[in-house]
Amino acid sequence: MIFAVFGTVERRSGLGRIFPLVSSRSNPDCWLMDKISKRTFLKGAPVLGITAGGPILAGAATHSENPLSKQETLLDPHYYSESGWQFGSQAIHHGEQEGYQVTPISQDKCAPGYQRPGNLKNPTVAALLRKVMELEGTQAAVGGPCGMGIIAQTYMALLRPGDRVVAHRCNYDWVMTLLREYLPSWGIEVQFLDFNQPERLEESLRKRSAKLVHWEPYVNPSMEVLDTQRLVEIAKAFGALSLVDNTWLTPYLLQPAALGADLVMHSVTKYMGGHGNAMGGVVSGRRDLISTIDRSQNWLGGLLRPMDAFMVTQGVKTLPLRMTQHSKTAQVVAEYLADHPAVKRVRYGGLPSWNALGQQASPRGFGGMLGIEWKQDRVHQSLGNHVRLILNATSLGDPCSRIMARQEETDRGIPARYTRVSIGLEEADDLMADFKQAIEKC
Template sequence: MSESESGKDERRPLTKLAQAGRKPEWTGMPGQPGAIVSPPVWRASTILYDDVAHLRRAAGSSTHERLFYGRKGTPTAWSLADALTEMEPGAEGTMLFPSGVAAIACALMAVLKPGDTLLMVDSAYDPTRNFCEHILRPYGIETIYYDPRDTVHLAVHLSDEKVRAIFLESPGSLTFEVQDVPAITAMARDRGVVTLLDNTWATPLFFPALSHGVDISILACTKYIVGHSDVMMGSVTATPDWFGKLRQTAYLFGQMVSPDDAWLAARGLRTLGVRLKQHQDSALAIAHWLKDRPEVARVLHPALPDCPGHDLWRRDFSGSTGLFSFVLNGGDDAARAALIDGLAHFGIGYSWGGFESLALPIDPARYRSATNWEAEGPAIRLHIGLEDTDDLIADLDAGLARFAQVRG
């Protein structure tokens, strides 16, 4: 049975990655035979109309996929947004933003108003916490932080009628706690509370968020969607109940992305499947290797059977990606720096999701208010890129030797 006959899209995710966002009206020219493979870069600020009636029809259009003014986009951005929407079964649409933080901020502003309370996971990305404290709080919106693993206590918070939204990040991008997303979204739905998830780590390929009950799924497309460390971008994909409000809020804030950046992100999206498989396989090989090293106290990778939250990961996720952390066995910041500073194949820098491997010293205790972070030693976050795994292991092996020497 075809899609048109069944009303259901039965294509598998990798097929969608190759085909999504390639509508004929964006890849062909009216009256011309044939079509190009991908929508080109449409750059525009002013849009010209045939007459006043045409202008007024465009202004009154209910769709955002129609030329109106450059700030509302061109087919280059619409193609990428459409492709991301297709990756999330149950989604109404996707809006694009100039960074992941901009996407998070606009999504929160779309669902909250003064007097509301937001429940924020305690393991959230630090800029998310900063937005809550420095923008939402002065605006009259209270943020209560909750333990990512304590669903029972979260239910107590939900009894407060002021709670309007729950923000999740699963797994957390420093310490990788996996949340029980289906249970949390079910509780929220029963109480009329909207759920937002930062799904950057897994992407919709490994965790289709809306299929697990989430209302609004957020990606820092800078990471795995772009995949090449050369574009800043964020996206927010929403259910029919929330997409209209999200779109209106984005327009009112003047949020948009450049067509050149949208084109690069769409190009990266096409190879997401093969890249994530390599990131996954290499990261797992290195995580298992680190786990057996005496210099390492713990490896924080949800796909490892002894990692807290592994059962939830195995139940809900179809894969893992290249980002994880490990805790050193004793030592101090100087010993950790000795490990990182001498690495030949790992860059030292923020972000992740690109083709290059990265090592970053992390101190999670600084970013906690509802939970305590206690560890056997300092911690390091790794992003495993597309280099040869044996080269990366040899690099880390030498780094651990430097650590042990400084640690004494």
């Protein structure tokens, strides 16, 4: 069943301001106009009651030609569950302590195995790790105190002096510091390449083997969209392990393990937790690799704590809803900003003008992260002083929208006059209005 848009509904709800409607009473075959922009459609979707799984009944008519009935989920089509339940149901129910709807917070330091690496014997932490394993489709998982913590533990556990790492030219800032400064000081070679050209990785690995290949499918902060499937294939062909940081897309939008990735990392502080109230990091993947990382925590320390695990677990239960809304709102805002005279270019995976991969090798949605290249320095430098609803602050992936002015780094693909934007869960109209008034004051 689908939503029927009648003239009477238009008058009651004001939908005429969102969609160009025609009266279906006079002509039952007339529905929404054929040419509706993505921005206009997505703005109206919450009003019409459209969800990630399709439209819900809000009227008393059906019509096979209604374009709203074809609305697709943003879920990665590679998702598979042995239980047969859908992603959202698994996110809610999987991994909880037997007999509990919500696994309690277990802080007992004397419980058998509590202080063992990985905390799998702590029911609170285990609930989160089991959810991540299920949603990412991996064999095992281990948690750390934050995203950067688990990445550093992974590298220290798996690498030895003389090993070689090949990484994309741009990653999260502190990962870049680890790769640029610390790994070389430990006798580990690191090479940075532009993975927008996968053939460059292939050429590098053909000349000399590497232990690990590291990248983010949707790159922080440059917003480059990389062909993860192709990169995994190249790494495997030359015997290298693939480490994919899936923090920005989450397993709802992309499941790297289903494409063959060996390890998948998350700062669960961000979208997985989704509320900005907890910190943690999780790496999941092949059992043998996770076992090595797990054992290293005996001497590295840095475990995922039960309170943080509890908070993140509650956030995971709404992951599909949040990622759908982040994606929809970001698409609307990105299209609005792309048309603004103060903007040189908007970088967002959902914009064909930016994402060269199009639909060939991309997720169906890109979450809430986008970048803005400004035409003038004054807007770039002073925008943060004038936003009212949007926060001028770091971090990302929770209900609050944020902006962060970046400095030009040509070697990382970060342009001049560039602002990173994290779109939260506020209404798109309010965010666009805030951008409008802030730009006017610059």
